[in-house]
Amino acid sequence: MVLINRKDLIDLFHENGYKVTPQRLAIFECIMGRRDHPSASEIHSELKREYPTISQATIYNTLHILRDIGAIQELGFEDGKTRFDPDTSIHVNLVCTACGKITDFTDEDLVKAWIGMVEKTAKKTVGQRLDLYYKCTHCSRMVSE
Amino acid sequence: MVLINRKDLIDLFHENGYKVTPQRLAIFECIMGRRDHPSASEIHSELKREYPTISQATIYNTLHILRDIGAIQELGFEDGKTRFDPDTSIHVNLVCTACGKITDFTDEDLVKAWIGMVEKTAKKTVGQRLDLYYKCTHCSRMVSE
DNA sequence: CTCCTTATTTGTAATTATTCTAAAGTAATA
DNA sequence: TATTACTTTAGAATAATTACAAATAAGGAG
Ligand SMILES: [Mn+2]
Ligand SMILES: [Mn+2]
Ligand SMILES: [Zn+2]
Ligand SMILES: [Zn+2]
Numbered sequence: 001m002v003l004i005n006r007k008d009l010i011d012l013f014h015e016n017g018y019k020v021t022p023q024r025l026a027i028f029e030c031i032m033g034r035r036d037h038p039s040a041s042e043i044h045s046e047l048k049r050e051y052p053t054i055s056q057a058t059i060y061n062t063l064h065i066l067r068d069i070g071a072i073q074e075l076g077f078e079d080g081k082t083r084f085d086p087d088t089s090i091h092v093n094l095v096c097t098a099c100g101k102i103t104d105f106t107d108e109d110l111v112k113a114w115i116g117m118v119e120k121t122a123k124k125t126v127g128q129r130l131d132l133y134y135k136c137t138h139c140s141r142m143v144s145e
Numbered sequence: 146m147v148l149i150n151r152k153d154l155i156d157l158f159h160e161n162g163y164k165v166t167p168q169r170l171a172i173f174e175c176i177m178g179r180r181d182h183p184s185a186s187e188i189h190s191e192l193k194r195e196y197p198t199i200s201q202a203t204i205y206n207t208l209h210i211l212r213d214i215g216a217i218q219e220l221g222f223e224d225g226k227t228r229f230d231p232d233t234s235i236h237v238n239l240v241c242t243a244c245g246k247i248t249d250f251t252d253e254d255l256v257k258a259w260i261g262m263v264e265k266t267a268k269k270t271v272g273q274r275l276d277l278y279y280k281c282t283h284c285s286r287m288v289s290e
Numbered sequence: 291c292t293c294c295t296t297a298t299t300t301g302t303a304a305t306t307a308t309t310c311t312a313a314a315g316t317a318a319t320a
Numbered sequence: 321t322a323t324t325a326c327t328t329t330a331g332a333a334t335a336a337t338t339a340c341a342a343a344t345a346a347g348g349a350g
Contacts, residue, residue: 076221113258127278
């Protein structure tokens with residue numbers, strides 16, 4: 001699921017008993033606006049331009065709320081950072097193992113197979129994560145030079 | 146790919162120019178022996194029984210070597226810990242979001258669809274991660290009680 | 291088998307992403 | 321507009337991981 005407009009997000013905050021603040025809207029729109037699954041510190045850096053006093057605590061609080069209400073997905077990585085994805089539907093994250101760049105990819109046949117697999121496990125799923133690790137063209141060039 | 150016997154691992158160390166030490170073998174066999182994708186600190190706790198002076202630095206050094214030579218896969222999680230999987234093949238990790246328990250699941254149709262999807266991306270993959278998040282029966286009981 | 295060289299292990303300190311705390315600020319309601 | 325509870329903020333605390341240098345031991349040569 002991907003929230004498209006601000007009103008849906010505001011409704012989602014209200015439905016869950018959260019107040020709407022400029023920081024909360026800006027944090028979500030930052031994640032939505034970039035297509036690269038940013039980390040908390042990347043979000044903080046970007047938003048300090050518009051909100052010079054915004055604190056890390058607000059970034060983390062908001063990210064956890066957004067995750068809890070289902071607006072984003074949190075992805076832990078081996079470097080100890082977690083990154084945030086505004087698309088919570090079944091899709092593949094193409095992750096460059098050299099530079100960390102992430103792009104999304106969707107494949108209908110894979111989605112069908114995934115849903116079939118979930119049925120076989122007979123488990124009530126609450127989410128999923130499908131990563132494909134590779135070296136992006138930029139990083140592939142690096143090594144050969 | 147799953148390494149089954151100690152000899153294969155020793156060969157893999159030698160092929161990659163690493164010395165074979167009791168600690169290195171024990172760490173790998175600890176991960177292989179349990180089926181739950183342990184964290185570094187869980188491995189450390191377990192091995193301190195057999196090697197009372199084994200240090201965290203050795204655990205981390207060895208885990209990174211095992212990952213680099215392809216004997217295990219490292220899985221970062223949102224709680225900041227990373228966990229280690231001795232199965233590097235295409236398979237699904239069933240992850241309980243309440244207690245963190247992980248079990249493996251394999252589905253041939255899904256594997257085929259995954260391979261088909263990789264071909265469509267036209268990328269040379271270096272690995273993958275497929276997680277299904279759910280609540281295990283034990284943790285489901287907790288909330289209803 | 292013994293010696294030597296060098297990689298490995300160890301204990302500890304340093305780093306860093308994340309979480310906690312409490313004071314100050316503000317959204318929502320009437 | 322006044323009230324109140326929720327939110328934001330700055331900074332301190334926490335915890336997983338990494339860095340470091342001294343002690344140890346694997347593996348090869350003799
Ligand atoms: Mn994504
Ligand atoms: Mn697994
Ligand atoms: Zn790259
Ligand atoms: Zn559980």
